[in-house]
Amino acid sequence: MRRLAPVLLAAFALFSAACEKKSQPQPSGEAPGGQAAQPGTTGTPPSSDSLLLGVVTSLTGAQATFGVSTRNGVEMAIKEANEAGGVKGKKLSVRVFDDQSKPEEAAQSVTRLITQDKVLVILGDVASSNSLAMAEKAQAAGVPMITPASTNPAVTQKGDFIFRVCFIDPFQGFVMAKFARENLKLDRVAILQDNKSAYSIGLTEVFTAKFKEMGGTLLATESYSQGDTDFRAQLTSIKKLKPQGIYVPGYYNDVGIIARQARELGLTVPMMGGDGWDSEKLFELAGDTLDGSYFSNHYSPQNPDPRVKNFIANYKAAYKSVPDALAALGYDAARVAIAALERSKDLSGPAIRDAIAQTQGFEGVAGKISLDEQRNAVKSAAILKVANGTTEFVTTINP
Amino acid sequence: MSQLLQHLINGIASGTIYALIALGYTMVYGVLKLINFAHGDVMMVGVYMGYATAFALGREARGSLGGVLLIFLVAMGGCALLGFLIERFAYRPLREKPRLTALITAIGISFTLSYGFQLDIGFLPGSAPRAFPQIIKPAQWFTLGDPEFPDVVLWNWQVISLVVAVGLMTGLQFLVYRTRFGRAMRAVSFDHRVAALMGIPTDRVISVTFMIGSALAAGAGLLYAIKDTSVSPLMGLYVGLKAFVAAVIGGIGNVPGAMVGGLLLGLVEEFVVGYAASTWRDAVAFGFLILVLLVRPGGLFGRVAAEKV
Numbered sequence: 001m002r003r004l005a006p007v008l009l010a011a012f013a014l015f016s017a018a019c020e021k022k023s024q025p026q027p028s029g030e031a032p033g034g035q036a037a038q039p040g041t042t043g044t045p046p047s048s049d050s051l052l053l054g055v056v057t058s059l060t061g062a063q064a065t066f067g068v069s070t071r072n073g074v075e076m077a078i079k080e081a082n083e084a085g086g087v088k089g090k091k092l093s094v095r096v097f098d099d100q101s102k103p104e105e106a107a108q109s110v111t112r113l114i115t116q117d118k119v120l121v122i123l124g125d126v127a128s129s130n131s132l133a134m135a136e137k138a139q140a141a142g143v144p145m146i147t148p149a150s151t152n153p154a155v156t157q158k159g160d161f162i163f164r165v166c167f168i169d170p171f172q173g174f175v176m177a178k179f180a181r182e183n184l185k186l187d188r189v190a191i192l193q194d195n196k197s198a199y200s201i202g203l204t205e206v207f208t209a210k211f212k213e214m215g216g217t218l219l220a221t222e223s224y225s226q227g228d229t230d231f232r233a234q235l236t237s238i239k240k241l242k243p244q245g246i247y248v249p250g251y252y253n254d255v256g257i258i259a260r261q262a263r264e265l266g267l268t269v270p271m272m273g274g275d276g277w278d279s280e281k282l283f284e285l286a287g288d289t290l291d292g293s294y295f296s297n298h299y300s301p302q303n304p305d306p307r308v309k310n311f312i313a314n315y316k317a318a319y320k321s322v323p324d325a326l327a328a329l330g331y332d333a334a335r336v337a338i339a340a341l342e343r344s345k346d347l348s349g350p351a352i353r354d355a356i357a358q359t360q361g362f363e364g365v366a367g368k369i370s371l372d373e374q375r376n377a378v379k380s381a382a383i384l385k386v387a388n389g390t391t392e393f394v395t396t397i398n399p
Numbered sequence: 400m401s402q403l404l405q406h407l408i409n410g411i412a413s414g415t416i417y418a419l420i421a422l423g424y425t426m427v428y429g430v431l432k433l434i435n436f437a438h439g440d441v442m443m444v445g446v447y448m449g450y451a452t453a454f455a456l457g458r459e460a461r462g463s464l465g466g467v468l469l470i471f472l473v474a475m476g477g478c479a480l481l482g483f484l485i486e487r488f489a490y491r492p493l494r495e496k497p498r499l500t501a502l503i504t505a506i507g508i509s510f511t512l513s514y515g516f517q518l519d520i521g522f523l524p525g526s527a528p529r530a531f532p533q534i535i536k537p538a539q540w541f542t543l544g545d546p547e548f549p550d551v552v553l554w555n556w557q558v559i560s561l562v563v564a565v566g567l568m569t570g571l572q573f574l575v576y577r578t579r580f581g582r583a584m585r586a587v588s589f590d591h592r593v594a595a596l597m598g599i600p601t602d603r604v605i606s607v608t609f610m611i612g613s614a615l616a617a618g619a620g621l622l623y624a625i626k627d628t629s630v631s632p633l634m635g636l637y638v639g640l641k642a643f644v645a646a647v648i649g650g651i652g653n654v655p656g657a658m659v660g661g662l663l664l665g666l667v668e669e670f671v672v673g674y675a676a677s678t679w680r681d682a683v684a685f686g687f688l689i690l691v692l693l694v695r696p697g698g699l700f701g702r703v704a705a706e707k708v
Contacts, residue, residue, distance in 0.1 A: 232409075
C-alpha cells in the first residue's frame with residue numbers, strides 16, 4: 001500500500017493532466033498561406049496569395065451541433081466568395097479549431113490562430129463563456145473578432161476589436177417576457193436557469209425584470225449546472241408552485257432532458273427559452289415533450305424572403321440538413337467579415353476593424369445587420385413554437 | 400422530513416449504481432493490483448450497445464420484459480467480450496512490467512474509447528448527447544401526500560435498479576466466497592505466482608474477472624441511462640471517476656467496501672444537490688474522499704498492508 005500511494009497519486013495527476021489535453025487542430029480547406037500584417041503594426045501587404053480567416057467553435061462536447069452549424073455556414077460563405085473571385089484579387093481560406101465546448105481551449109486556439117497562423121479576422125464562438133475567453137486574447141493582440149451568435153453583452157465590452165452579428169441577451173429576455181405577458185397572457189412563471197453559463201444568467205436577469213415590470217408574478221428561480229442529468233428535484237419544487245409557464249434559458253442538450261423529466265413529473269405547462277434551444281438535437285432528445293413550447297431565435301427557416309430560401313436550398317445541397325440559426329449566423333458573420341476585408345484600405349488589424357465597424361444595413365440571411373456604437377447588431381427577434389418535432393414561426397418582435 | 404426521505408430514496412438509487420461500477424474497479428484491483436481506468440468507458444460502450452439494441456428492437460418490444468432482458472444481455476455480453484479483449488491484448492503483455500506502465504495503458508484505452516466514440520464514422524455515434532429510449536416506462540409506485548403534488552415519490556425505475564443492483568451484488572458475493580472459481584480468484588489476488596504453482600489457471604481467472612467486472616459495468620450503465628435519460632461518449636470518464644472514488648472510499652480491493660463506498664457517495668451527492676447547489680456536488684464528493692483517506696488511509700474497509708521486505 002505504501003508503495004502504491006505514489007503510483008495512485010501519479011495516476012490522478014496524469015488523469016487530470018490528460019483531461020486538459022491539447023486540442024487537435026483541424027485545418028480545413030486549403031493549407032493556410034497568408035502572412036498577415038503583425039498585429040499593431042500598420043499594413044504590410046500579405047506575402048502570399050490567400051487571405052486567412054480563423055474559426056474557433058465547439059465541434060465536440062456539449063454544444064457540438066452549434067459549432068458544426070457555425071463552421072458549415074462560414075465555409076459556405078467562403079466558398080461563395082471564392083467562386084465570385086475572392087477579395088482584392090486573392091482567394092480566401094479558413095482554418096478551424098475545435099474548442100471542445102471549453103473556454104480554456106477556446107482561448108488557446110485563438111492564441112494559436114493569432115501567433116502561428118496570423119489570421120486576419122477571427123470568427124467564433126457560439127457559447128458566450130467561450131467567446132469571452134477568446135475576446136480577451138483577440139483584443140490584446142489587436143485582431144478583429146466577430147462572434148456569430150454569442151448574445152452575452154460582456155463579449156463586445158471586452159474592447160473595440162470585438163463585434164457580433166446577433167442581438168444581445170437583454171433583448172432576448174425582454175422579447176420573451178413581453179411575449180409571455182402580451183401574447184400568452186401568463187401571470188405566474190417559474191425560471192430554471194443554468195448557473196454555469198453566462199448566457200443563461202443574462203437571459204434570466206432581464207426576463208425577471210421585464211416580466212415583473214409588466215405586472216407578472218415570478219414564483220421562483222431554480223438552478224442547475226450545465227451537464228447535470230437529473231433535474232427532478234428542481235422540477236418537483238417548481239411543480240408545487242403551480243406555474244402557468246416555465247422559462248428555461250439553457251442549451252438544447254440540457255433542455256431536452258429537462259423537458260422529458262418535466263413531462264414525467266406531470267408538468268405540462270409550456271416552456272419558454274432562447275436561441276440556445278435551436279438545434280435539431282433538441283427534438284431528438286425531447287421527443288414530443290416540448291410540443292407547445294416557445295423560444296426566441298435569430299431567424300426562422302419559414303421566412304419567405306428569397307435570400308433566406310436561396311441560402312436554405314444551397315445549405316441543404318451541401319450539408320443534407322436544414323440550416324439552424326447558428327448556420328445562418330455563421331454565414332452572416334463570415335460575409336460581414338469578407339465585405340469588411342473588401343472595403344478596408346489595407347490588411348492591418350485596425351483597418352479591418354474600422355471597416356467592420358462601418359457595417360450598416362447589411363442584408364444577412366438572419367435579418368438586416370446594423371452595428372451600433374457598442375459593436376452589437378441591432379435587429380429583430382423571431383418567436384418560434386415547437387410542434388411535432390419542428391418549429392413554426394409565430395411572430396417577430398422588434399427592438 | 401418528507402424532503403429528507405425523498406433525498407434518501409434518490410441517494411440510494413444513484414448510490415447502488417455507483418456501487419455496481421465500483422465493484423469492477425475493486426475486483427480487477429484485487430486480482431491484478433491494477434486500477435483499470437478504462438472501466439468507466441467500458442460502461443459507456445455498454446450503454447451504447449443497449450441503445451443500439453433498443454432501436455433494433457423497435458418501439459413495441461422495448462418496454463416488454465423480454466425486450467429489457469435482451470437489451471441487458473446484449474450490453475453485458477458485449478462488454479464482457481470487450482473486457483476480455485482489453486485484458487488479453489493491452490494488459491496481459493504488461494503484466495510483469497512496472498505497474499505504472501499498465502496504468503498509463505489503461506488511461507490510453509480510456510481515452511481511445513471515449514474520444515473514438517465521438518467520431519461520426521460507421522457505427523460510432525458522434526459527440527452529441529442522445530436521449531436513451533424509455534425501456535422502462537416511468538411510473539410512480541408509491542407517493543406520500545397529495546397524489547398530484549406528492550411530497551415523496553418512489554419511481555418504478557428506482558426500485559428496479561435497486562433490485563437489479565442488489566441481485567448482481569449478491570450473485571458476485573456468492574461467486575467470490577462460495578464457489579471453486581471464487582476461491583481461485585481469491586488465491587490469485589493473494590499471490591498470483593504461488594497460485595500458478597498450485598495449478599490454478601491464473602490467466603483464465605484474470606480474464607474471467609475482467610469479463611465479470613465489465614458486464615457489471617454495462618448493467619450499471621444501463622441503469623444509469625434509464626435514470627438520467629441521456630447518453631454521451633464522455634459519460635464514462637465522469638461516472639467512472641466517481642465510481643473509482645467510491646471504490647477508494649470503501650477500500651480498494653474490498654468487495655463490501657465498494658458497495659458501502661458507492662452508497663455513501665450517492666447519498667453525499669444527493670444531499671449536496673438537495674440542500675446546497677448542484678455546482679458543489681463534485682467538490683464535496685472529492686472532499687469527502689480526502690476526508691475518509693485522512694482518517695483511514697486504506698479506505699473504510701481496507702487494511703493497510705505492511706510492506707513485504
